[in-house]
Amino acid sequence: MSLVVSDASALIALEEISQLALLERLFGTLLIPPAVAREIAPGLEWPEWIHERTLAQPLSSQVLRASLGPGESEAISLALEAHADLLIVDDRPARRLAQALGISIVGTLGILFTAKKKGLISAVRPHIDALLLGGFRAAPDLVERVLADAGENE
Helix, strand or coil, rough: CEEECCCHHHHHHHHHHHHHHHHHHHHCCEEECHHHHHHHHHCCCCCCEEEEEECCCCCCHHHHHHCCCCHHHHHHHHHHHHHCEECCCCCCHHHHHHCCCCEEEEEEHHHHHHHHHHCCCCCCCCHHHHHHHHHCCCCHHHHHHHHCCCHHHH
């Protein structure tokens, strides 16, 4: 299994559409920094496959200069520090910074696409529709590209 770090957005979004378990099925264990734990559900018990890990080092100057939220900042820093194979993040500025720092990324829609490719779900469209109805924001061209790649374009 690979070492995967997550920001709050995908965890919240997938939980809202009852698909959080896809992350365990795809990646096994998931690491989150303390700021992400605070953003999602302060004081709640996480599933055993989600592990909170405190940063050993302060945030790097590159991350601090990016003016991201605490969750994104700590998730990127933890991914760097832990030499993560993948960072799950949706926020566009955070994605750009992570890529500039050499971190492989995937977002919520990419998780759904991968889950379909691996046969964990039969279609991405109903899940994307549910996300969008729940207030999840995604660029329309990105949604269309994911649906096309999944063979679900109209």
